[in-house]
Amino acid sequence: MNALVASEIWGELKRYINIVDRGEAAEQLVSIMVDNDVDVEDIKDAFKSDGDIKRALTSYLDNDRDYSDDEEESEVDDYDDDDY
Secondary structure, three states, rough: OHHHHHHHHHHHHHOOHHHHHHHHHHHHHHHHHHOOOOOHHHHHHOOOHHHHHHHHHHHHHOOOOOHHHHHHHHOOOOOHHHOO
């Protein structure tokens, strides 16, 4: 998926999405693009003038960072000193 094409599609379709629903729609679009290996920098460049996508991307990256932090914490091995 090309971020520029997605940006053009988003620009045309977002006017048909209720304003209260645009944030959620933007989050879905960002999620789809990232899941399809669109580079985050390409998304930033293609959507640099779109506040909805910028907020959704920031939220996605923050959530992803939080998730990876939680994952790292769960990977810490618990050692029982009595076994040595």
